[in-house]
Amino acid sequence: MISSRVLCIVCPLGCQIEVKEKDGKLSFHGGCARGKSYAKQEVTYPCRMVTTTVSIRGGEIPRLPVRTSRPFPKDRILALMEFLRSFEVEAPVKRGEVLFRNLLGTGIDLIATRTIHRLEKEGEDSREA
Numbered sequence: 357m358i359s360s361r362v363l364c365i366v367c368p369l370g371c372q373i374e375v376k377e378k379d380g381k382l383s384f385h386g387g388c389a390r391g392k393s394y395a396k397q398e399v400t401y402p403c404r405m406v407t408t409t410v411s412i413r414g415g416e417i418p419r420l421p422v423r424t425s426r427p428f429p430k431d432r433i434l435a436l437m438e439f440l441r442s443f444e445v446e447a448p449v450k451r452g453e454v455l456f457r458n459l460l461g462t463g464i465d466l467i468a469t470r471t472i473h474r475l476e477k478e479g480e481d482s483r484e485a
């Protein structure tokens with residue numbers, strides 16, 4: 357039998373959940389139902405919400421805050437950050453806008469978490485085409 361502990365981060369109580377594996381079957385001891393579900397995810401397919409910033413061209417500020425639409429597979433977060441390093445969007449962008457679909461083939465999207473207006477340059481025509 358293999359045994360390990362998972363610290364549940366679903367709520368501030370921070371319970372320790374013991375996970376036992378016997379004959380390929382997992383059992384969970386301690387914590388509530390939500391905690392057990394978290395522990396199962398953590399030992400079988402750990403994921404995290406990713407929040408970061410990406411470059412934005414022509415915006416009021418040079419970086420746009422973004423997040424993933426769902427928790428992202430933990431073992432692929434480095435690859436995601438590498439992808440986002442060269443990712444750039446064009447202002448204007450609205451909060452909640454999907455900037456990229458199906459990141460690295462996961463079915464998870466990239467979402468803007470802030471509205472960024474276009475920075476009007478001197479002499480630039482602000483009328484919509």
Ligand code: SF4
Nearest residue numbers: 364367371387388391
């Ligand atoms: S097991 Fe339940 S009560 Fe404990 S930290 Fe997780 S969600 Fe909170």
